[in-house]
Amino acid sequence: MHRLxxxxxxxxxxxxxxxxxxxxxxxxxxxxxxxxxxxxxAISLLGPFEVMVDGEQVTQFRSDTSRALxxxxxTHCGVALRRDALAALLWPEQTDAEARRNLRVTLSRLRDxxxxxxxxxxxxxxxxxxxxxxxxxxxxxxxxxxxxxxxxTRECPHERLEACETCxxxxxxxxxxxxxxxxxxxxxxxxxxxxxxxxxxxxLHWQALEALHALTAYHEGQGTHEEALRWxxxxxxxxxxxxxxxxxxxxxxxxxGHRGAALAQYDACRKVxxxxxxxxxxxxxVALQEQIRIGALAPPVKALxxxxxxxxxxxxxxxTGPTSAHSETLCVAHPPVEPPPTRRxxxxxxxxxERRTITVVQA
Ligand SMILES: [Zn+2]
Numbered sequence: 469m470h471r472l473x474x475x476x477x478x479x480x481x482x483x484x485x486x487x488x489x490x491x492x493x494x495x496x497x498x499x500x501x502x503x504x505x506x507x508x509x510a511i512s513l514l515g516p517f518e519v520m521v522d523g524e525q526v527t528q529f530r531s532d533t534s535r536a537l538x539x540x541x542x543t544h545c546g547v548a549l550r551r552d553a554l555a556a557l558l559w560p561e562q563t564d565a566e567a568r569r570n571l572r573v574t575l576s577r578l579r580d581x582x583x584x585x586x587x588x589x590x591x592x593x594x595x596x597x598x599x600x601x602x603x604x605x606x607x608x609x610x611x612x613x614x615x616x617x618x619x620x621t622r623e624c625p626h627e628r629l630e631a632c633e634t635c636x637x638x639x640x641x642x643x644x645x646x647x648x649x650x651x652x653x654x655x656x657x658x659x660x661x662x663x664x665x666x667x668x669x670x671x672l673h674w675q676a677l678e679a680l681h682a683l684t685a686y687h688e689g690q691g692t693h694e695e696a697l698r699w700x701x702x703x704x705x706x707x708x709x710x711x712x713x714x715x716x717x718x719x720x721x722x723x724x725g726h727r728g729a730a731l732a733q734y735d736a737c738r739k740v741x742x743x744x745x746x747x748x749x750x751x752x753x754v755a756l757q758e759q760i761r762i763g764a765l766a767p768p769v770k771a772l773x774x775x776x777x778x779x780x781x782x783x784x785x786x787x788t789g790p791t792s793a794h795s796e797t798l799c800v801a802h803p804p805v806e807p808p809p810t811r812r813x814x815x816x817x818x819x820x821x822e823r824r825t826i827t828v829v830q831a
Contacts, residue, residue: 506606508606513650537554540664558571617679643702737749
């Protein structure tokens, strides 16, 4: 069996050479010309709990405790966890002996569900004292991918996250994978597990919202307002009273030429704030609504070439051949036009400025 230390590159034993599923070594399989693909495990914890092995959904868990055990192992992927700690997490009300016995049964069911017993390289690394989920190329856990993407944005030497082209794809990874809150709809009759789940859920929730905010701001800055609209809306889906996202949504609509819809969005924002928090919109939101109402925030009108450019074109045409009637017409028919006053959409919202404290208290 491969140890976690091997998977993490800390073991140099010849016994730990990768093998293809079915127990054949690489060289044997190659010699036989029958290399079987490694089995793949994909665990989705963000949103409803979902497990796929080789693209097939795993449904034979037989108990929510098996699901809870796998979810906990997955969030600690690559780490061997003590059996007594896992038993106490899942059965805090029971004696140590009972809890450890339950853990043995639950682990057995989990291994059956994953088809782990028949595999040359099981997904679970199990000893008498420890249990872990291996961390290698066969296992994908969405929370881990999200955390790695967020970590990369923190380590990036950019000046502003919402203007960084390198980080935009990382933010997009987070946005795509965050289907919903951690283990949405899942519950277990264990106070310890529930406490852990709530803390993890809140933590990931805020980090995802921060990433979505930055991604929305990035698209605002790029002028890709449909994308800005999409990710602003996603924030509001996750948290309807998130005022900073309503402002991004309003700006994206206004800058796409949907002034009426932007004003309607303000009304929706005001309504949800009143209903959920009992407060009025912030002055910044009111001021934005006013800007949109008077048309100060709108798509830029494409400016025509100015006079000096047109005159130059006429001069060039005159000096290089017969006078261009078209150029002359342009010069006469279109006097210089001052582009209407427009305001460039940008995010002045600073993450952290929204009413998080209120939200947490009322959630
Ligand atoms: Zn960056």
